[in-house]
Ligand SMILES: Nc1ncnc2c1ncn2[C@@H]1O[C@H](COP(=O)(O)OP(=O)(O)O)[C@@H](O)[C@H]1O
């Protein structure tokens with residue numbers, strides 16, 4: 001493995017029936033990046049993240065995450081990643097603290113109390129520690145979900161459509177949190193989204209997935225330079241997508 | 248192993264917060280208490296009849312024969328308990344296992360849980376430990392209730408106490424089967440109602456249908472602790488049905504063994520005691536194997 005790539009995907013495919021949800025994906029993400037994985041609904045983003053987090057067995061190909069093989073070293077991979085699924089949920093009948101304590105222990109922290117308070121503080125959610133999860137707003141749940149994902153100081157954080165269902169304030173807050181996390185601890189962030197605006201506001205690198213195939217991958221700066229400004233980038237994104245749809 | 252203990256503790260904590268579980272537990276505990284009283288009360292009535300009869304004989308100058316009920320086994324007053332265990336105990340066990348299997352699905356945390364360094368084997372072991380502990384706690388609570396209530400009504404010796412605890416230990420094995428069935432079903436069946444229905448159907452079959460067939464339509468086959476001691480199996484057809492079904496009639500094997508443990512079988516058991524015990528253990532182990540298959544085939548990205 002080239003050590004500067006914390007995610008190194010090699011010809012990764014997932015086939016459902018005769019349909020490729022992910023088709024020979026090759027992708028490299030350098031350590032410390034905020035990578036935006038952009039694509040229409042059904043493009044294969046969630047399937048990709050499911051495979052990279054070792055939840056789903058690929059049909060073929062492989063990948064290294066944080067230096068470990070997702071096929072043969074699943075446990076080692078999982079020790080080094082944090083994950084926030086789409087529409088994150090936790091045990092509703094337990095408090096935020098109890099939920100975090102449980103997941104922290106499963107992530108290998110044997111006495112997580114202090115760390116939990118520290119993370120809740122960082123996320124500006126300390127006041128919610130004893131609230132039952134079921135009573136929290138979507139935005140607050142999201143923050144507890146993020147707390148869960150970063151408790152064990154993972155090397156890579158996978159987020160699947162993290163802004164879906166959040167109000168504009170929640171989105172802004174989340175963006176701030178992720179940028180801070182990336183800056184302060186150098187955490188690599190891999191974020192799925194179907195919204196171009198999110199990518200341009202915070203990602204350092206972007207990849208565009210369409211019908212299971214990677215059709216573009218470059219740094220945001222290069223991409224912007226190539227397409228001049230955001231609106232023309234969007235135009236290109238849509239044009240490419242439309243071209244694919246017609247085929 | 249550490250993860251399994253964490254999962255088990257979480258499971259136990261969650262179960263004791265569930266209203267359905269607490270409700271069933273309360274009903275079960277109340278029936279345990281009632282069982283000792285009902286047993287004592289029927290025995291007491293019989294004793295009173297003897298005392299009254301003996302008194303009458305003495306007054307008319309005759310010598311009363313010793314009470315034929317004097318060496319009635321002490322634990323006979325728990326006779327109903329083995330029925331309650333097959334009935335409400337079975338339901339409690341199914342509900343415990345089902346809740347354990349459904350928990351992550353319902354909470355929507357399956358993907359999150361398996362994105363942690365937790366293996367499927369650790370998950371299985373954790374859930375098994377949790378379920379086994381909860382059922383053991385229920386059996387222990389029951390044993391304590393039975394012990395205190397029986398001791399208040401009759402005098403128990405050390406052997407009785409050992410028998411009483413062995414009875415609940417054996418009941419734990421029997422009930423574990425139902426819990427594991429509920430657990431597996433909750434893991435593999437998409438529809439939540441179907442997932443609950445499957446173990447219930449097994450419970451009905453084991454508790455009511457098989458004993459009826461195995462006892463060859465003996466009217467109280469499912470509720471009587473032991474098979475009829477008289478030979479009512481006259482018809483060859485009934486005898487054939489009995490022979491074919493009996494080995495699989497798990498609740499009868501349980502009840503016969505339980506009666507032997509409590510020392511309330513009047514005669515030697517109709518069938519081999521070894522067969523009874525082996526069948527009950529096989530039932531539990533088969534359900535355990537089912538749970539292992541269910542966890543292995545469990546789709547981590549489905550819910
Ligand atoms: N379990 C599954 N069985 C069959 N098809 C699936 C399954 N999961 C996803 N797919 C299909 O794979 C494709 C990619 O889905 P997904 O990765 O969820 O897309 P995205 O997250 O980009 O919206 C879609 O066409 C979807 O219908």
Ligand SMILES: [Mg+2]
Nearest residue numbers: 045046086161
């Ligand atoms: Mg998706």
